[in-house]
Amino acid sequence: MKMLQHDFVRRTQYTARITIHRAFYEAENEGYLLEIINLYRDKWCVKNAHIAFDFLSNKDNSVIIKHHLNVKGTRFTDLEHRVTDYTGSLKYSTRAGARLLANYNRNEREQSRNNDSDYAFANRLEVRMSFKTNEIIFCDFASNSEQAHSVIQSSLEALLFIVDIDEMIGCPAMLMRSFKAIQRDMNKINEYKKRKSKHKLLAEIKRVAKLNRFNFELAYGNNGNELIKIFKEN
Structure with missing residues (x-):
């Protein structure tokens, strides 16, 4: 848990912030964290959420398209040639709605963390979202309020993600391969x-992407209970 000192000039919206790691969901004992959350259950709000979606496809066959159709993203390659493609501002957590x-x-x-792994669904798209203070009240989120989850x-x-170009046929597949090639080469x-x-090309890319995008909101609606079941009060 990260505690932030109250600063009336810089931090007037909250005095403490908790970062919940994914390991929390896998731990046999939640420790004192649930007690802290439940103590002020109606005071906490959700500021950031990281939600991962895993796919069976090859990452090199996937395409991310920005909703505002900016072509360039950010690609990080480590010393072992492992690649992470980022789309959006790397300072997303400082701006609500990013x-x-x-x-x-x-x-x-x-x-890269020296862990053995053999995931079949290895192609991961991680969505990191930022929200306004009090936009999602934690107790509403944990109680499965439709309004709270509708914000997410x-x-x-708005996400446009093509899971596998190889599953597309004809002109749409050619168009996405061309767009992916542009993204990769300065x-x-x-x-x-x-x-x-x-501009005409981008309009066609966006039209095709909307028709073939993965439906993240439906997947979240079908599996969102997994995120909240640990927080449900007895």
């Missing part, structure tokens, strides 16, 4: 920006 997408191979990520689902609706990005027909 989203950062991180796409990486789960097996490579675990191996609404944010997920020279192609610069060439693309000079094209007079780029």
